[in-house]
Amino acid sequence: MKILSAKQVHEADNFTIQKYGITSDMLMERAADQVFNWIHSRLQGNPIKIHVFCGIGNNGGDGLAVARMLKEHDYNVVVYVVNYSEKRSKDFLINLDRLKERKLWPEFIDENLHLTSIGKDDVVIDAIFGIGLNRDPEPWVVKVLSHINASGAFVLSVDIPSGLFMEQAPSSEENVIKADVVLSFQTPKLSFFLPETASYLNHWELLDIGLDPEFIYNAPTEYQYIGKPEVAALYRPRLKFSHKGTYGHALIVGGSYGKIGAVQLAAKATLTVGAGLVSTYVPACGYMPLQTALPEVMVITDEQNKQISAVEVPEKVNVICLGMGLGLHDDTKIALTNFLKKNKLPLALDADALNLLSANRQLLKLVPEGSVFTPHPKEFERLVGTWSSDFEKLEKAKKFSAQTKSVLVLKGAHTICFYNGVGYINSTGNPGMATGGSGDVLAGMVTGLIAQGYDVLAASVMATYLHGLSADIAVTTIGYEALTASKIIEGIGAAFVELFKREQPQQQGQQQQERAEQ
Ligand SMILES: NC(=O)C1=CN([C@@H]2O[C@H](COP(=O)(O)OP(=O)(O)OC[C@H]3O[C@@H](n4cnc5c(N)ncnc54)[C@H](O)[C@@H]3O)[C@@H](O)[C@H]2O)[C@@H](O)CC1
Ligand SMILES: Nc1ncnc2c1ncn2[C@@H]1O[C@H](COP(=O)(O)OP(=O)(O)O)[C@@H](O)[C@H]1O
Numbered sequence: 060m061k062i063l064s065a066k067q068v069h070e071a072d073n074f075t076i077q078k079y080g081i082t083s084d085m086l087m088e089r090a091a092d093q094v095f096n097w098i099h100s101r102l103q104g105n106p107i108k109i110h111v112f113c114g115i116g117n118n119g120g121d122g123l124a125v126a127r128m129l130k131e132h133d134y135n136v137v138v139y140v141v142n143y144s145e146k147r148s149k150d151f152l153i154n155l156d157r158l159k160e161r162k163l164w165p166e167f168i169d170e171n172l173h174l175t176s177i178g179k180d181d182v183v184i185d186a187i188f189g190i191g192l193n194r195d196p197e198p199w200v201v202k203v204l205s206h207i208n209a210s211g212a213f214v215l216s217v218d219i220p221s222g223l224f225m226e227q228a229p230s231s232e233e234n235v236i237k238a239d240v241v242l243s244f245q246t247p248k249l250s251f252f253l254p255e256t257a258s259y260l261n262h263w264e265l266l267d268i269g270l271d272p273e274f275i276y277n278a279p280t281e282y283q284y285i286g287k288p289e290v291a292a293l294y295r296p297r298l299k300f301s302h303k304g305t306y307g308h309a310l311i312v313g314g315s316y317g318k319i320g321a322v323q324l325a326a327k328a329t330l331t332v333g334a335g336l337v338s339t340y341v342p343a344c345g346y347m348p349l350q351t352a353l354p355e356v357m358v359i360t361d362e363q364n365k366q367i368s369a370v371e372v373p374e375k376v377n378v379i380c381l382g383m384g385l386g387l388h389d390d391t392k393i394a395l396t397n398f399l400k401k402n403k404l405p406l407a408l409d410a411d412a413l414n415l416l417s418a419n420r421q422l423l424k425l426v427p428e429g430s431v432f433t434p435h436p437k438e439f440e441r442l443v444g445t446w447s448s449d450f451e452k453l454e455k456a457k458k459f460s461a462q463t464k465s466v467l468v469l470k471g472a473h474t475i476c477f478y479n480g481v482g483y484i485n486s487t488g489n490p491g492m493a494t495g496g497s498g499d500v501l502a503g504m505v506t507g508l509i510a511q512g513y514d515v516l517a518a519s520v521m522a523t524y525l526h527g528l529s530a531d532i533a534v535t536t537i538g539y540e541a542l543t544a545s546k547i548i549e550g551i552g553a554a555f556v557e558l559f560k561r562e563q564p565q566q567q568g569q570q571q572q573e574r575a576e577q
């Protein structure tokens with residue numbers, strides 16, 4: 060699913076209005092109707108007090124229209140207009156008149172700040188700023204936002220929490236509404252996925268307001284949100300008359316004394332996503348544990364016992380994964396340098412391979428184009444230096460991927476794969492995955508898919524999605540705490556199966572109902 064910029068949303072509005080011969084006011088009515096239905100299906104006429112805070116732009120217009128619909132259904136509504144500018148939008152004014160026609164008079168809030176108290180059991184609808192926010196709110200408006208945040212009431216934000224920008228970080232925490240739920244129109248917003256800005260919302264849902272699908276399909280976007288349909292479309296079916304040679308031969312290079320387990324995890328994950336053959340190259344101390352734990356995997360050992368001092372690549376290997384448990388020994392640095400000078404195969408670089416490259420940046424030029432880097436944020440910082448906000452981190456990630464002409468898999472709660480100027484944001488995964496070795500599993504999965512012939516971007520996006528999905532399936536029975544990297548590998552099969560499970564129409568309705576009740 061594409062993630063549009065604020066400019067593209069406005070273009071999509073205009074395009075839709077022209078193509079279907081509707082008015083912008085009709086589009087606003089459609090949006091408000093969807094928000095009203097969402098609330099009405101949950102509150103079912105409950106007399107709870109609802110405070111609707113509106114701005115003076117189109118987000119405020121949405122709020123006024125929702126307030127009118129609530130009033131028409133006899134809800135207990137109070138409406139406020141946070142009067143931060145005289146430049147009211149046309150559709151705001153239309154909806155202000157409609158509200159007054161129904162004898163619902165909003166209270167206007169200005170810098171004198173006559174604020175009505177909000178009970179902790181009340182509901183707030185936040186329609187103060189939408190995606191048109193283009194500067195920090197004034198101090199008195201921040202006080203209104205703080206008043207709402209301090210109330211303890213359930214806060215539902217329309218489109219985006221007020222005060223949150225589309226493409227930059229807020230300058231202060233106080234400037235933003237903390238939303239329990241955001242009902243966002245048509246496409247999710249980038250800020251919902253970044254650690255610094257996602258903290259302003261607990262949960263988001265999309266409402267389809269009928270923007271033209273063709274426009275959205277053709278819009279070139281910098282970010283996409285990756286769900287089941289996108290990943291299922293990447294899947295390459297296994298062929299009846301295939302053999303192990305059809306599915307590639309991957310080599311995993313890693314391990315040092317005390318860290319052979321990292322290679323076991325990666326190699327097992329490589330096999331479990333379907334690679335035809337998997338070999339490992341480890342220090343001599345890794346021979347017994349690997350041969351014992353993974354009978355399917357071939358093992359080649361270094362002449363050194365505790366660390367790797369050279370890399371030997373068996374014939375017919377078509378992808379190499381490097382780095383897990385590797386260590387930073389001088390021998391290993393020399394081994395990596397010599398290997399990179401000769402190597403032409405695509406690489407999946409993880410953990411200490413990334414740390415060695417950070418400490419010896421001239422080696423980065425030797426990494427072949429079309430490789431995959433899988434850093435966690437600290438490893439990425441070692442590669443590119445610090446950043447001042449998540450948005451700057453994204454720019455650095457995009458630049459790194461462009462310079463290396465490779466996929467950058469920037470790991471986190473929402474892992475983002477960058478390639479060719481686009482960031483693919485993953486939708487699966489959970490905090491149970493914050494456990495040692497889960498990154499090794501991901502690197503192995505990426506490698507196993509490349510071995511089978513998936514291109515590097517497809518392999519990275521699909522591995523990231525399945526890795527998170529496996530963990531999501533596992534926690535439904537074992538909970539977050541008991542999730543381990545090994546359990547993520549065990550669940551890979553179930554994740555593949557889930558990818559092609561069709562929801563029965565009846566179940567779908569039931570699930571929507573269950574979601575609604577959550
Ligand atoms: N396609 C869609 O997604 C649709 C969106 N609609 C709504 O329209 C909203 C966008 O509306 P607008 O573009 O009018 O913008 P907003 O309602 O977000 O902003 C209001 C106005 O305030 C000004 N402003 C921005 N920051 C300010 C600040 N810090 N202090 C004072 N004034 C400031 C802006 O110039 C803008 O004109 C969306 O978020 C959504 O709620 C719907 O009405 C219909 C369709
Ligand atoms: N809170 C979280 N929510 C979702 N996924 C997470 C979370 N924490 C970690 N992960 C995932 O777990 C993996 C951790 O990788 P990494 O930090 O390299 O672990 P390790 O070095 O122990 O193997 C990444 O794929 C990351 O996206």
Ligand SMILES: [K+]
Nearest residue numbers: 185188219221
């Ligand atoms: K809002």
